[in-house]
Structures are given as C-alpha cells and as structure tokens.
Amino acid sequence: MDNSLKIFNDLAKKILRDEEQNPVSEFVSSGDLFDKLDLSLSDHPIDEDQFKEVLEDLVLKTPKTATNAFFNQLFGGRNDKAVLGELLAVMLNNSMYTYKAAGPQIGVEKIVINEVCKIVGWSKNGGGTFATGGSLTNFMAMLMARDSASQDIQYKGMSNQNLTVYTSIESHYSTPKNASFSGIGRDNVRKISTDQFGRIDANELRLKIEEDIASGKKPALVNLTAGTTVLGAFDPIEDIAAICKEYNVWLHIDGAYCGSVIFSTKYKHLLKGLEQVDSFSFNAHKMIGTPLTCSLIVVKNNEMLYDSFTEEASYLYQTDHDEFNLGKTSLQCGRRNDALKFWTLWKSVGTKGLEKIVDKQFEFADIARDYIANNPDYTSYGIEDSISVCFNYKGIPAQQLCTELYKESKLLVGYGTFRENEFVRFVTINAQNNPEDIINFFKTLENFVETHMAEISVEGVQ
Numbered sequence: 121m122d123n124s125l126k127i128f129n130d131l132a133k134k135i136l137r138d139e140e141q142n143p144v145s146e147f148v149s150s151g152d153l154f155d156k157l158d159l160s161l162s163d164h165p166i167d168e169d170q171f172k173e174v175l176e177d178l179v180l181k182t183p184k185t186a187t188n189a190f191f192n193q194l195f196g197g198r199n200d201k202a203v204l205g206e207l208l209a210v211m212l213n214n215s216m217y218t219y220k221a222a223g224p225q226i227g228v229e230k231i232v233i234n235e236v237c238k239i240v241g242w243s244k245n246g247g248g249t250f251a252t253g254g255s256l257t258n259f260m261a262m263l264m265a266r267d268s269a270s271q272d273i274q275y276k277g278m279s280n281q282n283l284t285v286y287t288s289i290e291s292h293y294s295t296p297k298n299a300s301f302s303g304i305g306r307d308n309v310r311k312i313s314t315d316q317f318g319r320i321d322a323n324e325l326r327l328k329i330e331e332d333i334a335s336g337k338k339p340a341l342v343n344l345t346a347g348t349t350v351l352g353a354f355d356p357i358e359d360i361a362a363i364c365k366e367y368n369v370w371l372h373i374d375g376a377y378c379g380s381v382i383f384s385t386k387y388k389h390l391l392k393g394l395e396q397v398d399s400f401s402f403n404a405h406k407m408i409g410t411p412l413t414c415s416l417i418v419v420k421n422n423e424m425l426y427d428s429f430t431e432e433a434s435y436l437y438q439t440d441h442d443e444f445n446l447g448k449t450s451l452q453c454g455r456r457n458d459a460l461k462f463w464t465l466w467k468s469v470g471t472k473g474l475e476k477i478v479d480k481q482f483e484f485a486d487i488a489r490d491y492i493a494n495n496p497d498y499t500s501y502g503i504e505d506s507i508s509v510c511f512n513y514k515g516i517p518a519q520q521l522c523t524e525l526y527k528e529s530k531l532l533v534g535y536g537t538f539r540e541n542e543f544v545r546f547v548t549i550n551a552q553n554n555p556e557d558i559i560n561f562f563k564t565l566e567n568f569v570e571t572h573m574a575e576i577s578v579e580g581v582q
C-alpha cells in the first residue's frame with residue numbers, strides 16, 4: 121500500500137502543478153484516444169516504472185475540472201477538506217447499509233441529514249438518505265410519490281393505475297427516464313410551459329391536473345426545480361404547494377443544481393415555502409463543491425422512505441436498530457459513504473462557510489452579468505438570481521464557439537437553449553475562483569475570437 125500511496129501523492133502533486141501551468145488539458149479527440157494513450161490491458165503485469173508513466177500520461181491528458189478554465193457543467197473547483205473526506209472514505213471502504221459495517225460513519229450521515237432537515241424545517245419527523253446522483257434522488261422521490269398514490273403497486277405491479285407526473289419543459293431529463301423506470305411511463309409525464317424567466321406556469325399546471333382527473337387519471341407527483349439546468353431558474357414553490365395540497369399530489373423539489381441556497385441567508389428566499397413540500401434533493405457536488413457524487417434527498421415524513429425502500433434481509437441486518445441500519449431507507453444495498461466528504465467540509469468551515477461558498481457564486485454571476493451589460497458585443501439571454509450566465513458574443517453561434525474553444529484547449533464552457541435562442545452558458549459554480557478569473561474568462565474568449573476570427577464563421581459581425 122505504501123508504494124501506491126506514494127504514487128498517488130506524486131501524481132496528485134503533478135496534477136496540481138500542471139493545473140496551474142495548463143488549466144486546460146491537451147485536446148484528445150475520441151477518434152485518437154486509443155492511439156494517443158496506452159489504455160490496453162494484457163495478461164501480464166506491467167513493469168512498475170512503465171505503470172507510473174502510463175498513469176501520469178492518463179491523468180495529465182484528462183479534462184481538468186477543478187481549474188479556473190472549466191465552466192462546462194454544473195460542478196467545478198476542489199474543496200480540499202471535502203477531498204480529504206472522500207479519500208478517507210475510499211481508504212475506509214465502509215458500506216453504509218448497516219451499523220455493523222460502517223459504525224461511526226453512520227453517525228456522520230445521520231448528522232448531515234438531520235442538519236439539512238432542520239434547515240428545511242423538518243426537525244420532528246424528517247429523514248433522508250444519499251444516492252449516487254440527482255437523477256437517482258429524483259427517482260426515489262418519484263417512487264415515494266407513486267407508492268403514496270397507490271400502495272398496491274409495490275406488491276401487485278402496475279395495472280392501469282393511470283398515474284401522471286408534472287414537471288416543466290425546462291426540468292432535467294431524469295423525470296421522463298424515471299417515469300419509465302418506475303412503471304408510470306414516459307407518456308404520462310406532462311411537460312408544463314414556463315414563463316419568460318424559465319419558471320413553471322402554475323395556471324397551466326392546475327389546468328393539466330384538473331383535465332387529467334376529469335379523464336380518470338391520478339396525478340401522483342409534481343416535480344419542481346430549484347435551479348433549472350440551463351437558465352438556473354427557481355420554480356415558485358409556495359403557489360404550487362397550495363395546488364398539490366388541494367389535489368393531494370406529492371411535491372418534490374429537484375434542487376440538484378441550486379438547492380444548496382438553503383445555506384444562504386441572502387438567497388434562501390428563492391426556496392420560499394420549502395418546508396411545505398414532501399421531498400427535496402440537492403447535489404452537494406454542485407454548488408457546495410464536494411467531489412462527485414454527493415446527492416441527498418430529505419423527506420418531510422421519514423416513514424415514506426421506509427414504506428418505499430425497506431426490505432427485510434436476515435443475512436444483512438444482524439445487529440442494532442433500523443435507525444442505525446441505513447440500508448433500510450436506501451435505494452441501494454452496498455453503498456459508498458458519500459456523506460463523509462460533505463461532513464469533513466461542513467465540520468471544517470461551519471454552516472457559515474457553506475453560506476460563503478454559495479454566496480460567492482452569485483457574486484461572480486453578478487460580475488459576469490455586469491460585464492456583459494456594459495459591453496455591446498454581448499447579448500444577454502440569462503435571468504437575475506442565477507449562477508448560469510447566458511450570452512452570445514458578436515452573434516457567433518454558441519455551439520461553434522464552445523466547440524472551437526474546447527478543441528483549441530482554451531476554455532471548457534457549454535451552450536444551452538431557451539425558447540428559440542441558443543447561447544453560451546457560463547456557470548460560475550467554482551467558488552475557489554476569484555473575480556479576476558471571471559473577467560479573464562471573457563478576455564480569453566474575446567482574444568480567441570480575435571485570433572481565430574477567420575476560422576469561425578461569424579454571423580452578424582460588423
């Protein structure tokens with residue numbers, strides 16, 4: 121083990137040094153991948169020095185997601201205390217299903233869940249668990265909503281229950297997939313329109329629910345988003361909680377992207393009414409900046425988790441009470457410890473530190489929005505109170521600009537669409553950046569366009 125730890129240490133140092141010198145790794149096309157890197161496996165062991173060389177080549181050619189040039193997805197940066205927790209979780213290799221196998225690590229997960237429940241306003245009967253991503257915490261919410269609408273399904277399967285699900289056209293693609301997995305069916309997902317700011321239209325939602333009831337359907341779940349994937353919009357919880365109460369429909373908040381605003385005094389108003397919902401999930405690996413994956417779901421009534429996810433197994437549950445055998449409320453059986461990295465970070469910086477991490481991202485987004493507003497070469501397509509800054513530069517097609525920046529190893533940034541517009545989506549999620557990094561993003565992009573102007577087919581440039 122000592123030798124592998126040494127290799128790890130050496131590589132980690134090289135990665136950090138390399139990130140400073142080359143924030144974007146060399147572009148390796150998918151077509152060239154197996155020619156450029158020795159990824160082959162063979163029957164025989166590899167010589168140790170060669171092994172180290174191959175590993176170094178692999179890690180240094182891998183896209184760098186922690187640098188000040190990565191804005192491509194909804195995660196970034198590297199919080200060292202969270203990395204420490206993750207490394208320890210790997211070393212300890214506990215499975216979170218039982219107290220016997222995980223011991224005090226169970227306490228770590230329970231504390232994190234309890235604190236989140238307290239912040240949401242569910243200290244009495246709340247509960248929760250971790251799953252391997254926001255898609256799966258959304259799936260858990262859908263299963264609980266399904267089981268809450270019809271208890272028979274768990275035992276007899278689906279037979280014309282006619283359940284329906286409601287979500288906005290701007291919501292994440294996991295909802296239709298989860299409808300397929302849960303047996304509800306993709307065709308029974310109603311996609312509701314949004315307003316000009318990307319928020320679900322409450323009137324249309326009510327109408328669709330009423331129409332469905334009139335035609336013999338049973339509305340089971342309304343899925344709202346706290347931070348839509350492209351614009352970063354927050355659906356209005358309070359208005360919709362009233363509709364869900366009236367029609368007895370499960371209300372879930374998918375906060376995978378921006379649910380972490382619960383930690384911010386300044387921005388938690390974006391989740392006003394959260395305590396009224398049935399379940400809420402968020403990814404600490406997005407706004408909080410822990411390593412992937414760190415996704416948790418909390419529910420107002422912990423019993424609902426037990427109803428949907430408990431299964432007896434005498435070969436597994438051999439000591440302690442259910443409350444300490446977390447497999448009883450989990451989607452999985454064997455489950456890695458994703459709580460530890462969140463706990464090590466939270467323990468070290470306190471809730472106030474988490475608040476700073478969240479607020480910084482909005483501060484950066486405001487800097488970016490100001491920059492765009494004060495520069496006529498940019499057209500803004502974004503909204504306020506969002507960490508997705510959406511724009512086009514000099515009318516250059518966003519898809520082309522983002523792809524060229526990637527292929528030339530300048531910046532990793534993606535594009536998105538809202539209504540008829542396609543634009544660059546610049547996500548200010550890396551709280552380790554500083555204001556200069558935000559300005560530098562624009563300068564790099566502008567210099568790139570200046571020097572590559574001839575190659576980029578520019579539309580609408582004067």
Ligand SMILES: Cc1ncc(COP(=O)(O)O)c(C=O)c1O
Binds near residue numbers: 374
């Ligand atoms: C709003 C929203 N929900 C769910 C997800 C899925 O989360 P994960 O990638 O952890 O499955 C995402 C991912 O970006 C998202 O933006």
